[in-house]
Amino acid sequence: MPLFEGGLQIHMSRYFHFKSLEALRREVRRLNLSVEFEASLRMLLEPVAVLDRRVGNALVIHPMEGCDGTPDGLPDELTFRRYHRFATGGAKLIWCEATAVTEDGRANPRQLWLHDRATDTFARLVDDMRRLHRERFGNADDLLIGLQLTHSGRWSHPRPVLAVHDPLIDRVTFLRKNNQKAPLPADYPLISDDDLKRLEDRFVAAAARAYRAGFDFVDIKQCHTYLLNELLGARTRPGIYGGPWENRIRFITNVVRKIRDRVPGLHVATRVNLYDGVSPDAAANGTPDIRNGFGIDPAHPHQPDLREPIALIRTLVEHGVTLFNLTLGSPYYNPHLGRPFEKPAPDMRPTPEHPLIGVDRHFRLAAAVKQAVPNATFVGTGYSYLRQFFPHAAEANLRRRRIDLVGVGRMALAYPDFAADLLENGRLDPRRVCLTVSFCTALMRRKDNQLGQFPTGCVPRDALYAQIYRSLPRRS
Numbered sequence: 001m002p003l004f005e006g007g008l009q010i011h012m013s014r015y016f017h018f019k020s021l022e023a024l025r026r027e028v029r030r031l032n033l034s035v036e037f038e039a040s041l042r043m044l045l046e047p048v049a050v051l052d053r054r055v056g057n058a059l060v061i062h063p064m065e066g067c068d069g070t071p072d073g074l075p076d077e078l079t080f081r082r083y084h085r086f087a088t089g090g091a092k093l094i095w096c097e098a099t100a101v102t103e104d105g106r107a108n109p110r111q112l113w114l115h116d117r118a119t120d121t122f123a124r125l126v127d128d129m130r131r132l133h134r135e136r137f138g139n140a141d142d143l144l145i146g147l148q149l150t151h152s153g154r155w156s157h158p159r160p161v162l163a164v165h166d167p168l169i170d171r172v173t174f175l176r177k178n179n180q181k182a183p184l185p186a187d188y189p190l191i192s193d194d195d196l197k198r199l200e201d202r203f204v205a206a207a208a209r210a211y212r213a214g215f216d217f218v219d220i221k222q223c224h225t226y227l228l229n230e231l232l233g234a235r236t237r238p239g240i241y242g243g244p245w246e247n248r249i250r251f252i253t254n255v256v257r258k259i260r261d262r263v264p265g266l267h268v269a270t271r272v273n274l275y276d277g278v279s280p281d282a283a284a285n286g287t288p289d290i291r292n293g294f295g296i297d298p299a300h301p302h303q304p305d306l307r308e309p310i311a312l313i314r315t316l317v318e319h320g321v322t323l324f325n326l327t328l329g330s331p332y333y334n335p336h337l338g339r340p341f342e343k344p345a346p347d348m349r350p351t352p353e354h355p356l357i358g359v360d361r362h363f364r365l366a367a368a369v370k371q372a373v374p375n376a377t378f379v380g381t382g383y384s385y386l387r388q389f390f391p392h393a394a395e396a397n398l399r400r401r402r403i404d405l406v407g408v409g410r411m412a413l414a415y416p417d418f419a420a421d422l423l424e425n426g427r428l429d430p431r432r433v434c435l436t437v438s439f440c441t442a443l444m445r446r447k448d449n450q451l452g453q454f455p456t457g458c459v460p461r462d463a464l465y466a467q468i469y470r471s472l473p474r475r476s
C-alpha cells in the first residue's frame, strides 16, 4: 500500500520500517554494524565550546542549498523563509549554504553568490536570524552562524571548471546549452594555475564580505567533489596545484593563511570529504583504474583511506582551523555515500547498499578522525536517515566522544523546528521527520523553467514545495 504524505504518493519504505528504537537496534545488529543508541538525551541538549563561543546545544543545521536566490545571487524570498524557519528552530549552529565566490563558480543560476552588491542582503539575512532567534529563545549569544563559500568546479553551470581530467568522472560531467546536456570533449581545458591563484583571492574577498555581513565564520568548502575537493585529490594534475601532496593542499592552505591575515576577526572552518568514493560505473568493473580522488588509495578504491584526510586536518589545525564538518561522496555519482536514502530521485539509481550501512560509514569514519585529532571540533553527518531515532544515535556518539556536534540536512528542510521539539517535548514527532525519499534532490535537478532552476525544499512535509512539485512541467 502506498503512503500518502502532504497529498503525494510516497511509496512504502523498503528498508525503514522501524516502529521502535529496539526494532532499529535489532536491524543494526543483524547487519553487524556499530551504530549505537542511548535511550535518554543529555549531551545533545547541553552547551558545547565551539570556536570562541559556547553554543547552546550540540545540534547543527548543515548547509542546504535552496536554489532560490535571485539571478544575480542574492538571497530571495524563499531563502529568507528557509533561514527564518531555521533561526526559530532551536539548533544552535546554523551552517548556511554553499555560496559561490565567483559567478562562473555557481552550480545553478539561482545559487547564492557573495559579491559586493550582495553583502547588504546577506547582512539582513544574518540580522534576521539573530533577531528571530532572540525573540523565540530569549538570547542569541549562544547561536553560531557560518557561511559556506564555494566554487562548484566541474559541476559549475553552464561551463564545467575542471581541476583534473578523470575518465570515469568526465563521463558524468556535461556542458549545458539551452537546457540540453552535451558530453565533455576529451581535450576540454583544465583551469590554469594563474586562474587558481586569482581564485584564491576571490575566496578571501568573499570571506571579507561575509565578515562584514556578520557571519561568525566561513567554511571553505572542500567536499562533494566541487573544485577544492577535486584539487585535494588531483594526483594527475600538472603544475603547482597538482601531483604531490604539498601541491594539492596549496590552494586551501594559501586561502586559510590569507583570510587569517586579512580578515583577522573571522573564524575559518571547512567542510571536507573524508572519502570521495567511486562512481557506480567504476564500482561495477571490479577494481577500476582510479588515479585521482580524495580519501582514496588507488590500489583499493572501494575502501576509504583516511591517511590524507587526517593529514589535511592536522595541517589545517596548525593553520588555526579548529572547526570541521565531515562528509562523504559526490551527490552527482554516488549520493548514497553522502545522504543515505530510501528512494532515489527520478534520474538517480536506487541505493546500492542498505542505507544503514551508509549511516554506519559516516559515524565510523568521523569517529576515527576525532580519535586521530582529538583537540579539533567535528560536526558529524549521516543522521537524517534515522528519522525520529536520530537524536538517540547522536547522543551515543557524543557520549563516546565519536563526534562533537551533530548536523542534519534533509531533516532540517522537513522539520525545521526539530530542535525546539526535542528541547520542549524530549522527542521528535514521527509525522514530521524526513523520509529520505529524495524529492528535494529531484527539485534541485530540474532546470526546465524560465530561470533555469526550480527552488528546492521538502515536498512531503512542506505544502509550499508540494505545490511547486505538482506544478513541474511534465516530461515527455
Ligand SMILES: Cc1cc2nc3c(=O)[nH]c(=O)nc-3n(C[C@H](O)[C@H](O)[C@H](O)COP(=O)(O)O)c2cc1C
Pocket: 062, 063, 064, 065, 066, 097, 098, 148, 223, 224, 271, 327, 338, 339, 340, 381, 382, 383, 384, 385, 407, 408, 409, 410, 411, 440, 441, 444, 456
Ligand atoms: C537539497 C540539498 C541541498 C544541499 N546543499 C548543500 C550545500 O549547500 N552544501 C553542502 O555542503 N552540502 C549540501 N547538501 C548535503 C547536506 O548538507 C548533507 O550533507 C546531506 O543531506 C546528508 O545529511 P542528512 O542525511 O542529514 O540529510 C545538500 C543536500 C541536499 C539534499
